[in-house]
Amino acid sequence: MPNKARAWIPAYLVLAAIWGCSFYFMKLGLESLTPAGVAFGRIVLGLLTLLVFSAATKTKLAPRSVWKPLFLTALLVATLPWLAFAFGETHISSALAGIINGATPLVTLIATLLVFSEERPTPRRIFGLGLGFIGVLIVVGIWQGLGAGT
Known part of the structure; x- marks a missing residue:
């Protein structure tokens, strides 16, 4: 396989490691935070990551006219599941939470x-x-x- 065809592999492995560790880090966060605190922390970390990436790539933010629908989508697609997983991990292991998510x-x-x-x-x-x-x-x-x- 040519080098160009394998260029995606390192990024894929980093993504898999980050994704796989998220349930462990949620469990770790629950030692000192509430489930809502863990979910909020994930949201803030994601926001900061996107802002840094946006600034580094000089990508403009979405127009204000779509912020409300984007907020509602983020609430349903990210915030509620993250809150549910953080709450769930107060009762089950991070490994089981990862399996359920998988x-x-x-x-x-x-x-x-x-x-x-x-x-x-x-x-x-x-x-x-x-x-x-x-x-x-x-x-x-x-x-x-x-x-x-x-």
Whole structure:
């Protein structure tokens, strides 16, 4: 594979590490913050990252006319799930929270197939769903009694 074709790999690995560690850092944050504090911290960190990136790339902010819809979208897509995960991690391990989050595409596909009649369960989708489900079972450790005793 040429170097240009592999140029995305380092960025992908960094993203995977950041994404994978987020549940650990939420659990760590919950030692001194409330779930709302953890969610707020994630929002502020994300805002600062986007502002620095925007300034570095000289990207203009969205016009004020779209700030309200963007705020509502951010509330539904980011804030509420982050708050729910932070609250959930007060009751479960960060590893289990990560596994649940990893199962989201599977649940989304199932919901899409059930709700939208125009979406058909093609052999490729069924194979992907089954493969994803097997992956979740492996991560959970279904063959070791769901991690009993750990």
